[in-house]
Amino acid sequence: MTKSVVKMNDVQNEIKKIATNLKNNKDEGSKKRRIIAAAEQIFAQKGFFETTISAIAKEAGVAEGTIYEYFENKKDLLYAVPEQNTIEYADFALNHLQGIKGATNKIRKIIWFQLDYFRTHRNYTKLMILEIRRGPDYFKSKAYENLKLYSDLILTIIREGIRDGEIVSDVNPYIVRDMILGTIEHISIPWLVFGREIPIDDLVEDICKVIFSGLSLKDMTF
Amino acid sequence: MTKSVVKMNDVQNEIKKIATNLKNNKDEGSKKRRIIAAAEQIFAQKGFFETTISAIAKEAGVAEGTIYEYFENKKDLLYAVPEQNTIEYADFALNHLQGIKGATNKIRKIIWFQLDYFRTHRNYTKLMILEIRRGPDYFKSKAYENLKLYSDLILTIIREGIRDGEIVSDVNPYIVRDMILGTIEHISIPWLVFGREIPIDDLVEDICKVIFSGLSLKDMTF
DNA sequence: AAATATAATTGAGCGGTATTCAAAAATGGC
DNA sequence: GCCATTTTTGAATACCGCTCAATTATATTT
Numbered sequence: 001m002t003k004s005v006v007k008m009n010d011v012q013n014e015i016k017k018i019a020t021n022l023k024n025n026k027d028e029g030s031k032k033r034r035i036i037a038a039a040e041q042i043f044a045q046k047g048f049f050e051t052t053i054s055a056i057a058k059e060a061g062v063a064e065g066t067i068y069e070y071f072e073n074k075k076d077l078l079y080a081v082p083e084q085n086t087i088e089y090a091d092f093a094l095n096h097l098q099g100i101k102g103a104t105n106k107i108r109k110i111i112w113f114q115l116d117y118f119r120t121h122r123n124y125t126k127l128m129i130l131e132i133r134r135g136p137d138y139f140k141s142k143a144y145e146n147l148k149l150y151s152d153l154i155l156t157i158i159r160e161g162i163r164d165g166e167i168v169s170d171v172n173p174y175i176v177r178d179m180i181l182g183t184i185e186h187i188s189i190p191w192l193v194f195g196r197e198i199p200i201d202d203l204v205e206d207i208c209k210v211i212f213s214g215l216s217l218k219d220m221t222f
Numbered sequence: 223m224t225k226s227v228v229k230m231n232d233v234q235n236e237i238k239k240i241a242t243n244l245k246n247n248k249d250e251g252s253k254k255r256r257i258i259a260a261a262e263q264i265f266a267q268k269g270f271f272e273t274t275i276s277a278i279a280k281e282a283g284v285a286e287g288t289i290y291e292y293f294e295n296k297k298d299l300l301y302a303v304p305e306q307n308t309i310e311y312a313d314f315a316l317n318h319l320q321g322i323k324g325a326t327n328k329i330r331k332i333i334w335f336q337l338d339y340f341r342t343h344r345n346y347t348k349l350m351i352l353e354i355r356r357g358p359d360y361f362k363s364k365a366y367e368n369l370k371l372y373s374d375l376i377l378t379i380i381r382e383g384i385r386d387g388e389i390v391s392d393v394n395p396y397i398v399r400d401m402i403l404g405t406i407e408h409i410s411i412p413w414l415v416f417g418r419e420i421p422i423d424d425l426v427e428d429i430c431k432v433i434f435s436g437l438s439l440k441d442m443t444f
Numbered sequence: 445a446a447a448t449a450t451a452a453t454t455g456a457g458c459g460g461t462a463t464t465c466a467a468a469a470a471t472g473g474c
Numbered sequence: 475g476c477c478a479t480t481t482t483t484g485a486a487t488a489c490c491g492c493t494c495a496a497t498t499a500t501a502t503t504t
Contacts (some may be wrong), residue, residue: 047357049271053491063454065493074491102230104438130356135269136415158437167437172428179405179432186404187397193358210401213381214436215389216326275462283481287464296462 032070035060040081044123048078048131078131079141085124086146090153092117103161104212107180110154112204114184118191119198126192129185154180176211183207236396256291259281262303266345270300272352299355301363307346308368312375314339324385329402330430332376336406337422340414351407376402398433405429 023087038059042051053074057064071077096113118125132138154177161167184207191198260281264273275296279286293299318335322328340347367404376399385387406429412421 052489064491065454066452068492069452073342107437134352134356134411139415152286157406161437165439168435168439171432171437175405175409175425175428176432179401179429182404182406182408183397183401184404187400187410189355190361193361203397206397207401210393210398210436211432212436212438213390213392214432214434215329215383215398216434217387217390274460286462287483288481290463291481 031060031062031066035062035067035070035077036081039077040127041121043078043081043131044126046124048074065173073211075137078127079137079143082124082128082143083146085128086150086203089117089147093150093153103157103166104165104208106157107161107211108204108208110157111180111184111207112200115188115198115200115203118184118188119200122192122195125188129188129192145149151177151181179211180207227268241266253284255286257284257289257292257299258303261299262345262349265303265353266348270296297359300349301359301365303349304346304354304365305368306349307343308365308372311339311369312371315372315375319379325379325386325388326430326434328379329376329383330426332379333402333406333429334422334426336418337410337425340406340410341420341422344414344417347410351410351414373399373403401433402429430433 020095035056038056039051040061046055051065053064053096056077057067059168062069067077071080092114093110097109099108100109128143132141132143155173158167158171158173158176162169162173187203188198190196257278260278261273263283264277268277275286275289278299279289282289289299293302315332315335319328319331322331350365354363354365360366377395380389380393380395380398384391384393384395409425410420412418
């Protein structure tokens with residue numbers, strides 16, 4: 001009897017240990033991640049102001065106080081939500097660009113990639129464009145730092161295009177980059193707000209048409 | 223004595239009447255306008271969330287409750303602030319376009335006009351871009367309705383340019399409009415947030431360069 | 445296995461803010 | 475000058491972000 005009890009306890013301890021290890025490796029993060037996942041969903045659905053901490057806590061299955069163990073405050077939690085996305089962003093883009101030759105082909109791909117990312121990560125995009133990118137705090141955030149890599153990637157492509165003689169030399173690369181990003185963002189807002197579908201391929205063509213060839217008739221530019 | 227008293231009352235009544243008329247014509251609006259002016263200043267300075275109703279009430283010289291006589295709630299007040307601006311927007315733009323011939327010249331002027339309006343109406347622009355354009359409510363607001371006139375004006379110019387053969391016929395006018403508006407908005411955000419100066423003339427040239435001629439070398443587009 | 449120490453979690457309570465509403469003040473008509 | 479109506483007020487209410495003392499779970503020691 002004593003023996004079997006001891007064995008039981010050994011087993012229990014073993015399980016506890018394993019559970020603990022699991023918790024340390026994944027679950028500890030998992031609780032944080034559960035909170036972030038809940039926050040992403042509710043923030044995107046209701047907006048920052050209409051979202052209550054208690055709603056996030058309930059969705060994540062924790063007490064309100066627990067949220068403040070992982071995040072400084074409500075805004076800090078908001079900013080934490082898209083961090084993972086902004087990290088993979090430049091990386092994904094680089095992956096997609098592999099094997100593509102020429103600046104214009106790369107720019108076309110970048111535009112496609114971003115629209116497609118927006119389409120497949122709507123909560124992230126909603127938060128990023130509608131809630132985060134507009135506060136003064138954004139420019140001090142990790143998310144901004146991460147996205148700057150992506151932004152710089154676009155800049156590099158444009159500059160290489162100019163260097164290689166594929167892009168006219170008298171354009172301002174910063175403006176070109178801002179045009180690409182600004183156009184995509186501006187077009188996306190109604191979709192994000194109303195949840196419409198995005199006709200990506202047509203859009204990419206329409207945008208590239210203007211960016212590559214411009215509005216003026218060719219015979220008038222000579 | 224009685225006479226003089228009566229006279230005094232007559233004078234007082236006269237003054238009261240005049241004051242009342244003034245109030246009905248201007249001051250009644252004036253109290254509302256005082257609240258709006260206070261709100262514009264504090265909202266633009268502190269942002270929507272950091273702004274308290276009591277701060278606006280104090281700045282406007284009214285009690286908190288009075289604000290709720292004129293506006294449904296805090297958000298309603300925020301949306302009321304830029305309404306006057308959005309009304310004059312299309313009107314001003316039309317004025318500036320008078321006497322300008324050709325779609326490209328008009329587009330150049332539109333871009334200049336908007337950047338200049340942003341520069342000279344920073345509080346309005348900050349509220350519009352950073353606070354208002356985010357929410358789903360914006361698309362149901364009077365401000366959106368008013369700005370649609372401006373947006374349609376741009377669309378018309380582009381279509382006329384296509385019809386008159388000044389602009390290539392295979393561009394999507396909606397995309398061109400969104401590129402113009404999106405680019406300006408995207409470029410403006412850091413200025414608005416950090417309060418930097420806007421180098422308008424250089425910007426207009428850089429933007430027009432790309433929109434009119436595109437990135438591709440001319441000899442590669444043939 | 446028990447005792448102890450440490451860490452994690454909880455949720456009631458605090459302070460502050462948007463909003464309401466009954467009372468007070470101002471206004472308008474007679 | 476008196477009553478009816480409108481406007482204004484600010485104390486009271488409800489709700490929310492956030493804190494912290496108490497509780498529970500986990501880890502360590504013996």
